[in-house]
Amino acid sequence: MINFHYARANDVRDAVRQIAGDPNAKFVAGGTNLIDLMKMDVERPTKVIDITRLPLKQVENTPAGGLRIGALVRNTDLAYHPLVEERYPVLASAIMAGASQQLRNMATTGGNLMQRTRCHYFYDTATACNKREPTSGCSAIDGHNRMHAILGGSDACIATHPSDMCVALAMLEAKVHVSGASGDRVIAFADFHRLPGDTPQRDTNLNAGEIIIAVEVPPKGFATNYTYLKIRDRLSYAFALVSVAVGLELDGDIIKEGRFALGSVAHRPWRDPQAEAALRGQPANAATFARAADVLLRDAKGYAHNTFKIDLARRCIARALTQAARGTPQSQSSKKIV
C-alpha cells in the first residue's frame, strides 16, 4: 500500500471541500472494499478522507411514505431496522445474503453502491484489465470468465457488479441522493450504475467530487409477495453466480405489477421493462414466468466458462417469481430452495 495523507471530515460540506479537485483522493467509511483494494495496489489514493463522523446514520420516514437511509447506515443496522424488516423485507433479505456478519457490521449503505467488481483480473495487477488500467485489454473475455457477465457486456469488459443489496434497491426503484461542489442532486437507481461500454473504468454516474448522502426507497415495498434468491458456489459468504430480487402485486392470481432484478449477470443490477411487461395482467404461473425469463435473457451471451449462467438465470427467475407469488420468500439461513 502506498503512503497517503489521512484526513477526517466533520460534515458533508467539509467532505466535499476536502475532495474537490483532487482526482487522487478517496472517501473511506466501512473500508471493507477500499482497504482491500489498497492492499492489492489496485486503488492507490494519495489522500484518504475519513467520512465516518458525518451525520448520515439515520433511517427516517419520508413525507411521501418511503424511507430515507443515511449513507453511513451500516448494513446490519439497515437489515435489522424494524421499518425495513416490516416494509422492505426484500431489502433486509438481500443484505443478509451478502458478505459475512463482520463485514456487514462495517460496510455502509453508500459504500455498498460504490464497491468494485470482484473480477479476479481486476484484482491482479500483473494482468491486463480495462477497468483498472484503461486500454490495457480485458483478460476475462478469453480467460477464466465463469463468474462474469452474460448481459450488457462489451468488448472492453465483462465484469459484474457484486452487490446483493443493490439488486433489491434496483427492484424497489430507489433514489440516490448525492452532494457535490455544485450542489445536491438525486439520481434514479437505474441511472446510478453504468454499463461498461468503452469506459469500464467508470462504474457509476457519480461525478468527481460528489458524495452519496442518502438512499431513498419509495413507499412501495412489496412486503407480501417478494423474494431474494441467491445462487452461489457455497451456501454462505460467497458472491452470487445469479441472484434475483422480486416484488409482485397480485390481484388473486393475476399479476397487477411485477418487478424483478438480477444480480451478478451484468455490470449493474439488471432490470428489463419488456420482461416485466410480460408479467403484467398475466396469471402468476409457470408459463408466464418462463416467458418473462425468456424476454429478459433474449440477448444473453455466454463466454467459454459461463454459458451455464444463462440457463441458471432462467431457472432462478422462474423459481424466484414462484416464491414471491406463493408468499414464501427464500430464507437466508435455511438454504433449502422451495
Add this chain to the structure above:
Amino acid sequence: MTSTSLTTPEAVSVSLIINGAHHALMLDPRTTLLDLLREHLDLTGTKKGCDQGQCGACTVLIDGRRVNSCLTFAVMYDGAQITTIEGLAAKGALHPLQQAFIDHDAFQCGYCTPGQICSAAGLIAEGRAKTAEEIRELMSGNICRCGAYTNIVAAIQQVMGRS
C-alpha cells in the same frame, strides 16, 4: 488541489481503549487495527489469516460489534473500545465461550479459534441466532480449515442456552 504521494508516512494521533486499557498512539495511517494489535501492542491472540476479510481469524469487537480487524485502519476508530481474545476472560476466569470451546473440543489446530470466539461473543450479543442453522449462517464469516464446525456450533449453543 491534487494530492501527491508522500515519500515518508505521516503520523496520525489516535486514542483507543483496548481491553480496558487506554492507549494514546501515533500511527502511520496505513496501520490496520490487526497490525496495531499484533505488531505494536504484542496482543498476538488475534490472528492474521488471509488479511483480506475472507477468513475471520482477525475478528475483534469494536464497541461490542464483531468486525474484521484486517480491513480497518486503526486511526479511523479514535475513542473506540476494542475487545480482543485477551480481553474476554475476566479476572483470570475463562469466558464461558472459551470454556465451551474446550468442553466441546471445538478446535483442532486452534488458529481460527480466537476469531471464532470473538465472533461468537458478537453473535450472542446480537441476539439474532436461535437455531443451529442460524448460528451456522451468522458464523459463516469464520473459516475453520480443520473443519471443527460441528463442535463450534455445539459450543456456542451451550453458551446461548445459559445466557
